[in-house]
Amino acid sequence: MQFVIQCEDIPNGLELRMATRPAHMDYLKAQDAHVLGAGPFLNDQDQMVGSLLIVDFPSEAEARVFAENDPYAKAGLFAATSVRRWRWGVKPPAVV
Template identity: 35%
Template sequence: MLFAMIAKDAPGALQTRLDTRPAHLDHLNSLGKKLVFAGALLNAEEQPEGSIVVFEAVDLAEAEALAAADPFVPAGVFSSYEVKRWRIAVNTTGVEL
């Protein structure tokens, strides 16, 4: 099953995000094939203001654990995040998901 983590950055968290980014990327890379895709949500100035991470998990509990393990969470980068079951409706990438 696929799950999406949708996160909003805390006000003023850009420097914390930048400082924590190497650990965040290490975490994402450690997920291996569980990670489908990940990236920052950008504001009008092209600065990060949140994140979307889509991963495969057996259930919501595992998906929530994967999200909570992201170093951005304990570092305080996110003011909030939620994990939701996600279903692909259209896929034009040519990649089988």
Template identity: 35%
Template sequence: MFFLMICHHNDGPEIGALRDKLRPEHRDWVASGGNGLAVVLTGSALWDETGAGIGNFGILQAESEAQARAFAEGDPFAKGGVVRDITLTRLADSFRAERIDPLSKT
């Protein structure tokens, strides 16, 4: 199954520094698919109109919504306090994943 994951980040002057600190761990988590919980097909940061980071998104492939949620909630950004909320939405079965070069190398 495929899911759209949207993570909104907390506000505050300390969040940018925390995000920068956790970014290497976050990237390792994405590359490993959360140690095999999900394959991250694509993703990126979300910015507001000023270019400030406000979140991130990803398209995930997982066996279940529970696995996709475990991936999202296990991310160092989520565990470290950067993420305020996570939304997962299942994509249609007709989603054409073969058009995307996955970010996870599992």
């Protein structure tokens, strides 16, 4: 099952994001089998202000645990996080 995880950074969270980014990237690489796509939201100054992840897990509970264990989440970077079930509609990757 695919899920979209949408995260909004706390105000002025760029410094915390950058300090935590290496651990976040290592986490995503370690979870490579579950991560179908990921990237940051950007503001008008091209600064990262949030995250979007498309993941594949057997259940929503497992997708939520994945989101909660992200180093960004553990560091308190996110003001809000949502996890929603989702399905590819156009141009799904070959692995889905």
